[in-house]
Amino acid sequence: MLRKTVMSMVLVFILTLALGLVTAQAKTTDSKTPAVDVMTQAIGSAAKEADNSSSLATVTRKQINDNIYEYTMVIKVGKGQYDKIGIHRIVKEESPWVPIAAEKAVMMIHGDSCNFNTAFGTIPGQPASDSLSAFLAQKGVDVWGIDLRWTFVPDTATDFSFMKKWDTSRHIKDIKLAVKFARAVRALTGSGHGKIFMLGHSRGAQFLYAYANRESQLPEPARDLKGIIPMDMVYKFSPADSQLAQAALERYQAYKSLYDSGTYVNSDGQNLKGLAWLTASDPDGISPIIPGFTNKQAALSVLTATYATYQPLQPITPFYHYLAGTFDENGFPDGLQYVEQMDKILGIALASPSFQSMGEIIDGEAIISGAVDVPYDDHLADIKLPVLYVGAAGGMGEYGVYTTTLLGSSDVTVQVVTLLPxxxxxxxYGHADLIWADNAEELVWEPIYNWLELR
Known part of the structure; x- marks a missing residue:
């Protein structure tokens, strides 16, 4: 998700103290089976197709619910310590290590300060089946997802020079490897080698559009996508929103200045972890971040009035916020509208990566502004795939619809969750309510499944 750093660096110290308190992981089963041999074979062919040197490092399997299992593959994609990605598959099994033959498949791309699980999958302390990925898998969809390179960078890292060339182009190359791998594994395990859908939330939708933009120039047999589902993302502003495009240019210039000075990392995830730890450990304590607020109120403010945290820059859209909040008679945040358990959100924050590469953030602002020449929007009219745009009225919502009008597709469905005037x-309804709200299954996940079923 898009985030602007505003918290004090005291959170870095606080988070360091908290390390080791939030590292419990679900048990997994690692096994040498014919299925692993299949994955080894698949990564070889995928690497060749994607022109991306890689090798299978580890494979784990764990039960999600009943006969739904998650396979997690770590793939080495370079020589560096953190040159690796994660690939997830959540699917029904016929028997151990034997997935069902599934007609429909979707690759999910997470956004900022998230990984696959905190965006779409297993959330610490929550039922394993309570996720978009498990919901679709239960319906018979073959669900895949990626963990981008920066999700493997540990909380203790201090040197980020290796991130210098981690930008949209690099991540698109990794995503292509993941897609080719998914198609190869599906072909080898009975689901065929057909094209798959791609879903991206927030920054993930930026990557989705960039992927489809590049793929539109390939011969039809070399293409991977059957349809796209961008979730709550502005890729291009309409001419009527030129002031918002100008604000994107100003954010681009600010981030680019940091990059040019040698800052290749964005640490918003670390700061959010610090806020989450303060809230979990001392919710009623006085916040060191927002004077006059308790730790819980400070965390709720960042979640529910996110637009205020961008100052002196402007938010991507007016009133943009992660989650819909409730406020007391004095205007202080006191809860969340559509997430009953605050612990759920704290668990997500504590389990998310601390660091992200600056490159794709700069690229994103360049694309949105329209004032900086980048190669990720040159062929939008050549994208002729079926499209489902899902927005949140309190997120980027209707502002994300304009991009769909620039595409060449004749099959475009728009759904913006709007619950208030x-x-x-x-x-x-907020940006992250689409994936984390208690009512997301009814308002968001079910419509996504219904759209997939018709295509």
Missing amino acids: AEAKALD
Whole structure:
């Protein structure tokens, strides 16, 4: 998700103290089976197709619910310590290590300060089946996802020079490897080698559009995608929103200045972890971040009034916020509208990666502004895939619809979750409510499945 750093660096010290308290992991089963041999074979062919040198490092398998299992593959994609990606498969099994033959498959791309699990999968302390990936797998969809390189960088890292060339182009290359791998494994395990859908939330939708933009120039047999599902992302502003495009240019210039000075990392995830730890350990303590607020109020403010945290820069859209909040008579945040258990959100924050490469953030602002020449929007009119745009009225919502009008597709479906009048947009369904809210299954996940079923 898009984030702007505003928290004090005291959180770095706080988080360091908290390390080791939030490292419990679900048990997994690692096994040498014919299925692993299949994956080894698949990564070889995928690497060749994607022109991306890689090798299979580890494979783990764990039960999600009933006969739904998650396979997690770590793939080495370079010589560096953190040159690796994760690939997930959540699917029904006929028997141990034998997935069902599934007609529909989707590759999910996470956003900022997330990994696959904290965006779409298993959330610490929550039922393993309570996720978009498990929901679709239960319906018979073959669900895949990626962990981008920066998700493997540990909380203790201090030298980020290796991130210098980690940008949209690098991540698209890794995503292509993941897609080719998924198609190869599906072919080898009975689901055929057909094209697959791609779903991206937030920054993940930026990568989705960039992927489809590049793929549109390939011969049809070399293409991978059957359809795309961008979730709550602005890729291009309409001419009527030129002021918002100008704000994107100003954010681009600010981030680019940091990059040019040698800052190749964005540490918003670390700061959010610090806020989460303070809230979990001392919710009523006085916040060192927002004067006059408790730790819990500070965390709720960042979640529910995210637009205020961008200052002195402007938020991507007016009243943009992660989650819809509730506020007391004095205007202080006191809860979340659509997430009953605050512990759920704290668990997500504590389990998410601390660091992210700056490159794709700069690319994103360049794309959105329209004032900086980048290669990721040159062929939008050549994208003729079926499209489902899913937005949140309190996130990027309707602002993300304009991009769909620039595509060459004749099959475009738009769904913006809107629960309040326009004048209450600051309180409406938020950017991350689409994937974390208690009612997301009904409002978001079910419509996504229904759209997939018709294509």
